[in-house]
Amino acid sequence: MSRLFTLVCTFLACSAPLVAAYDNNAPFSRTPPLGWSSWVALGPGAQHPIFDYCDEAGVKAAADAFVESGLYEHGYRHFHLDDCWAGGRNSSGYLYGETDHFPNGMKPVVDYVHSKGLAFGLYTCGGTYTCVGRRPGSRDHWVQDAEVFAEWGVDWVKMDWCNSQGEDPVQTYPLMSKALNQTGRAIHFNMCEWGKENPWTWGPEVAQSWRMSGDHTGTWDSTKNQIRSTMAIPANYSGKAYGWNDMDMLETGNYAQAAHANGKEGTMTATEYKTEFSMWAIAASPLVVTTPIMNCTTPPPAPNPPGFHCNVTLVTKASSDGCALGTSFGCYDNNNSMWTDRGCRGTFECNGQSTQCNVDGDGRHVCTCGPSGPVTCKATLTDLQKEILFNDDVIAINQDITPQGRPIVTGNASLWARFLSDDSVAVAFYNENDVAINVHLDFSSLAKMDPLPVPSAATWSATTKATVRDLWAHTDGAAVTGGYPAGDATLAVQPHEAKLFRFTKTA
Numbered sequence: 207m208s209r210l211f212t213l214v215c216t217f218l219a220c221s222a223p224l225v226a227a228y229d230n231n232a233p234f235s236r237t238p239p240l241g242w243s244s245w246v247a248l249g250p251g252a253q254h255p256i257f258d259y260c261d262e263a264g265v266k267a268a269a270d271a272f273v274e275s276g277l278y279e280h281g282y283r284h285f286h287l288d289d290c291w292a293g294g295r296n297s298s299g300y301l302y303g304e305t306d307h308f309p310n311g312m313k314p315v316v317d318y319v320h321s322k323g324l325a326f327g328l329y330t331c332g333g334t335y336t337c338v339g340r341r342p343g344s345r346d347h348w349v350q351d352a353e354v355f356a357e358w359g360v361d362w363v364k365m366d367w368c369n370s371q372g373e374d375p376v377q378t379y380p381l382m383s384k385a386l387n388q389t390g391r392a393i394h395f396n397m398c399e400w401g402k403e404n405p406w407t408w409g410p411e412v413a414q415s416w417r418m419s420g421d422h423t424g425t426w427d428s429t430k431n432q433i434r435s436t437m438a439i440p441a442n443y444s445g446k447a448y449g450w451n452d453m454d455m456l457e458t459g460n461y462a463q464a465a466h467a468n469g470k471e472g473t474m475t476a477t478e479y480k481t482e483f484s485m486w487a488i489a490a491s492p493l494v495v496t497t498p499i500m501n502c503t504t505p506p507p508a509p510n511p512p513g514f515h516c517n518v519t520l521v522t523k524a525s526s527d528g529c530a531l532g533t534s535f536g537c538y539d540n541n542n543s544m545w546t547d548r549g550c551r552g553t554f555e556c557n558g559q560s561t562q563c564n565v566d567g568d569g570r571h572v573c574t575c576g577p578s579g580p581v582t583c584k585a586t587l588t589d590l591q592k593e594i595l596f597n598d599d600v601i602a603i604n605q606d607i608t609p610q611g612r613p614i615v616t617g618n619a620s621l622w623a624r625f626l627s628d629d630s631v632a633v634a635f636y637n638e639n640d641v642a643i644n645v646h647l648d649f650s651s652l653a654k655m656d657p658l659p660v661p662s663a664a665t666w667s668a669t670t671k672a673t674v675r676d677l678w679a680h681t682d683g684a685a686v687t688g689g690y691p692a693g694d695a696t697l698a699v700q701p702h703e704a705k706l707f708r709f710t711k712t713a
Contacts, residue, residue, distance in 0.1 A: 229448045230387070232394035233325040233361050234283035235414055237605040238450045238492045239394065241284025241325070242272055245455055245496035246465040248290070251581045252502040253573070254565045257465040258338045260290035261307035262315055267583040269319045271500035274585035278323065280596045281605065284362060284494060285319050286327035292341035299347060300354050316359045325394075327362030328355060332378050332399075333369030343369060344382060352385035355393065362394040367402075375399040376408055383412045396452065396492075401435065406443040406451055415450045415492055424457030424464075424472025426702055429482045430638050436489050437613060441657055445490045447607035453491040458483060459591035460497050462569075467496070476590055477703050480678065481636070483594045484704040487603055488624050488634045490610030495595060502583040507543040507574040518544045518556040518575075524564050525551035535563070542575045599677040600706060603632040609659045614651050620699075621647055625660045630710040632677075633690075637699040644696035648689040649709075671713040677706040685712055 229236060248264045249255040265287065272278060272285060291312065293304035303312045312328075319326045329336070330351060331343035344351045344365065355363055365382055367375060379397050386393045397405055397416040409416035419435035422428050432453045445451040457464075458479050460472035474482070486493055510516070516537035520529050527549030529535050534550035537543065537557070544556045544563060551564045559576030587595070603611075603624060611624030611632065620643065622634040631652065635645045652666040668688045675682050686692045690707065699705055 230392045230394075230414070232392040232414060235325075235362070235394040236448050237607060238445075238490050239284045239325075239362065239415065239494055240282045240492070240601065240605065241286060241327075241494045242268075242277060242282060242499065243286040243288055243327075243455050243494050243496040244268070244290055245288045246457075246460065246467050247496055247498045249465070249502075250562060250564065251578055252504040253562075254571065255463075255465040255498050256564060257467065258288055258290045259465075260287050261304075262310065263581065265315050266318050267500055267502065267581075269322050269324065271583065271585035272324065273322050275499050275587050276592065276596060277499070280598060281601055282595075283323070283325055284327055284492075285322075285324040286329070286362060286364070286494060288329045288364070288496075289331070289336045289338040289341065289366070291328065292330075292336065292339075295342055295347075299350050301342060301347075301351055313358045320359060325361035326359065327364065327394075327396075328358075328360050329364045329366065330382075331366040331368055331370075332373065332375070332382070333367065333371070335369040337366050337368035340369075345370070345373070348381045348385040349388070352382065352389050352393075355386070356389035356391040359391075360393060362396060364396040364398055367399040375403050375405075379409075380412050398452075404443075406439050406445075410446075410449040414448060415452045417454060418451040419453065421468055422454035422457065423467050423470040424460045424474055425470055426474055426478050428470075429474065429478060429485075430702075433485050433489075433619070433636075433638065436491070436610075437617075437619060441612055441616070441655075441659075444612055445610040450490055450492060451610060453486050453489060456482060456486060456493060456495040458495050458497060458594050459588050463498055463588075464496075475702070477700065479590065480594055481702055481704040483597070484600060484634055484678075484706045485622075485636065487600045488611035488622050488632055488706070490604060490606070490608075490624065493601070493604055497587075497591065499585060499587060500583040501586045502581050504574065504581055505579040507541045509541050510539060514539055516544070516557055516575075518554050518561075520552055521555055521560070522553040523551070524553070525549050527551075537575070543572050544575055545570050545572050547571070597678070599675065599680060599708070603677070603706075603708065612655075612659070614647075614655055616656070620645050621651075623652055623655070623659070625663055626708075628710075629662055630708050631663075631666075632706065632708050635697055635699050635705040635707075637701060637703050640701050642698055642700050644698055646689060646691065646694070646696045650688070666711075670711055672709040672711045675708045675710075677708060 333343045395413040401418045405416040518537040529550035534548040556575035563573035565571035649666040
């Protein structure tokens with residue numbers, strides 16, 4: 207299927223060592239993948255999203271919402287299921303989906319996602335079990351799992367690294383890479399060994415993208431740490447066509463509406479979420495957001511007759527938090543419903559009916575006793591999420607095949623540059639600090655980057671004249687000579703802010 211692609215000394219040439227990475231025609235993968243993941247986004251029926259949950263109805267509804275929400279219109283094409291789907295292995299050792307969540311198997315779900323014009327991605331793990339649900343991992347089943355992924359029509363495979371005691375990622379990941387290549391299907395391989403063994407040095411020969419750090423959550427400390435981690439990658443190994451350093455999924459705009467990744471609710475400000483998107487974009491990381499993209503509802507519970515006294519008992523606890531009647535769960539006399547609180551989740555018997563009330567998130571949650579009725583889902587994103595995720599100016603600087611952006615001065619996080627295929631350069635004025643800073647860009651500093659990202663970087667100087675576009679204001683400013691802002695002026699960058707510009711030479 208795939209051949210080892212060696213970059214030719216053309217525009218990307220030879221200021222830095224060449225990088226070999228697979229250009230295997232996996233769909234929508236020659237530039238950093240742009241898409242959505244189920245990680246914190248799906249739940250059963252109309253319930254609040256549950257960390258790493260998926261089922262057939264929810265996946266199909268999410269595929270509809272992916273298109274209806276506007277993601278497709280703005281170039282997003284990857285649709286990924288994380289550690290939520292695998293049910294076990296059959297007598298021959300082949301994987302199958304959870305039978306209660308995917309009663310018709312996985313292929314009809316993959317086919318439905320393909321019908322929307324999307325690439326379909328699945329999660330596996332290099333160890334014996336997966337990270338969250340102790341579902342079967344791919345260890346010693348590389349060929350079988352690759353074959354079944356290809357048979358289902360999977361386009362992207364993420365392989366995590368939990369429960370992998372005694373294994374060496376440098377030796378193990380090539381086994382799955384080889385197995386995927388042998389299927390005859392073009393499949394993007396995403397390695398996830400958390401950057402432990404410097405995957406940027408060996409990943410290009412094995413995969414199309416690789417996680418370069420631990421997991422990301424929707425907090426400022428996590429965002430700053432991810433940016434610092436990609437800064438630490440030697441310039442010679444920064445992402446290039448067609449293999450990318452993956453900074454992990456975006457948490458854009460996630461607050462209480464999302465499940466809590468690794469137990470942490472998103473707490474970032476609007477400025478910080480914009481910074482997350484800006485810095486992932488300029489670093490040529492995949493832009494795969496995990497967030498609920500639909501609002502699902504069911505009919506309200508029926509009223510109970512006058513004088514009715516409800517009853518509810520716990521059958522199976524699904525939460526790590528305790529469940530105590532009257533304190534963390536109970537029921538309502540006036541209608542056919544029950545409630546949970548203080549983190550209690552599980553299966554209950556409510557008014558004589560089996561009831562799933564497995565709702566993640568803080569606060570009190572109400573569930574209908576027994577079957578909840580038909581589910582209706584409507585695509586939704588918040589205004590903040592639309593402002594960020596639909597920023598075509600920022601997306602454009604990510605969707606290129608040039609080397610990833612990096613600090614102009616090694617070790618100085620305040621100015622980043624990515625040179626683009628049209629000879630323009632994207633520059634981020636970034637402030638990781640808790641107080642405002644003032645920053646000025648000298649065009650001559652671009653020519654001093656070591657190593658030069660592209661040969662044309664050497665042509666920027668104190669006499670270079672360039673137009674400037676503000677990628678968040680979506681405005682074009684007056685041309686400047688020698689640097690930005692004009693003359694000796696500086697640009698104030700607020701705490702945790704990234705201002706993003708695109709400069710195009712005119713002389």
